Amino acid sequence: MITHFILNGLDRRAGIVVALLVAIAILVPVLNLVVPPSSPFHVPGYTLALFGKYLCYALLALSLDLVWGYCGILSLGHGAFFALGGYAMGMYLMRQIGPRGVYGDPVLPDFMVFLNYQELPWFWHGFDMFWFAAIMVVVVPGLLAFVFGWFAFRSRVTGVYLSIITQAMTFALLLAFFRNDMGLGGNNGLTDFKDILGFNVQSAETRSGLFAATALSLALSFWICSSVVRSKAGKVLIAVRDAESRTRFIGYRVEHYKLFVWTLSAMMAGVAGALYVPQVGIINPSEFDPANSIEAVIWVAVGGRGTLIGPIIGAVLVNFGKTWFTAALPEVWLFALGALFVLVTLFLPKGIVGTVQLAAASWRERRAAAPAAVALDPKPAE
Amino acid sequence: MTDAAIAEGSLLYLDNVHRSFDGFKAINGLSLVLAPGEMRAIIGPNGAGKTTMMDIITGKTRPDSGDVLFEGRVDLTRHDEAEIAIMGIGRKFQKPTVFESHTVADNLELALRAKRGPFSTLVHKTTRAEYQRIDEILATIRLTERRSWLAANLSHGQKQWLEIGMLLAQEPKLLLVDEPVAGMTDDETAETAILLRKIAETQSVVVVEHDMTFVRDLGVKVTVLHEGSVLAEGSLDVVSSNPKVIEVYLGR
Ligand SMILES: Nc1ncnc2c1ncn2[C@@H]1O[C@H](COP(=O)(O)OP(=O)(O)OP(=O)(O)O)[C@@H](O)[C@H]1O
């Protein structure tokens, strides 16, 4: 049963994507660490860091596509789950600083000393252990998503209303995390990290390791998503997306399916955030900015929602464009992003991957139909 | 017989059901009893409340007052759509709704009687028995040739049939079928009557239909609804000679 679920997800196409990501996880660090900088094949540390970040975004986009592309839940607040995963990792990284902070307090992070904290707030306990933080990376976003989804899906909030409350959720968290008395660094967030698992976060080796971990996490998540969408449960999700009430009338508890996929997706977004924070070296409340969540929606739309590879391609391409634009023409970026969204919505409603698939399918059909058009069943005109 | 005794032996029991929408009484004192194994045709002018009655039975709409009992004991007003479907009440909608981005076979597979929870379906592997059942249903609804077509590409009549096939796959005790022959050709309509009569040999069926030829083909007891309550009940010949029925429905 379980093996059927796991193996069913790895069809030929998904297998290629997973293999490719694993190859990237190995190859890029090797090209960075082993190949000398003089070689044309050398990958500079700057590029590695940049693409490590893109892969985190790709994982966020994949998680968003699972709920939006396959179950029709348009989340405008997925950045919140990403940020919560990031904060959980950030708390671990803060505890690793130990007495090396500016104030030299053995337990309290600098910002707490600065704010006159006498002792560690209760929710900071345990974050000195990596395994605990790693669990929290999925549990905290998962729990928030579960509670949020429990109420929203049971009361059958759907469509635009649901999108608006997801946006409100991330906005509320943005305001909450800005406050100093949240005990999470307020405005400045968490930064000045030193080690992760005993390795210096700045070193080239650690950076390569983080890159590999990100690529492997993306590969594993892709496999999980593929297993989910290819299972019978995945067919139910698509049924919910296309005809929610019909799905209820054949006996499926739609809210249970939504809750399952929503929570799973939030956990994946949390992992993306946790991998992101050590690579960029900071997590602050701006990660909850509603604009971030909307950007993620654009990545998915550009790449092609309802395909699993689409959001990955979309996230990497759009962010590549963003890096280029913000360096070359910084004032223009937001307009370019807006224009891109409008153009994609108008001309590529299925995104890049969806459009390529359509073109390929119609090409195959035409080739197959051409010699024996009469023998084939005529398609009903509708 | 007392009300309780009538309810006891019935498959479906509606007593004095009311439902209004913004003051408009869509269902107004509706009472109806369906015996186990019975097939019933329901006719009535547009807006008579036929679809709303199905909405109430299947948990989509809650009545303002009145009893709605299944198998004499289950109070359907306390359950939601999914629970009622699992209890064994299947429904075909007036406007055919199939899962357009799934294939014909997948539509049937989703409807097949099986565990419905997300964790069961996540690890579910289609069994040989299930494939056989799908093949049987495909043959019954004459879509064997179309099994791997996307449902979106079916003709209107074929979608209606697929929806009936999905009902069959659910193996419900009671089938509620809302206007199954709308948009069908005469041949298809006749075929559908034969199919429904065959289904009625093993299951109870309630059919809403405007097509009088079709209702005549079914040859079962007819209930005429008008303004949310029962106007007449009996064989088609009896109700169609009823002056009140002629006035509100047939005469127009
Ligand atoms: N959810 C609703 N909200 C408001 N009014 C409703 C609702 N559902 C039904 N009605 C109204 O109740 C009345 C009965 O509608 P219903 O669909 O049950 O009629 P019907 O007998 O199925 O008619 P038809 O033959 O046209 O299908 C109509 O006037 C309709 O507008």
Ligand SMILES: [Mg+2]
């Ligand atoms: Mg109707």
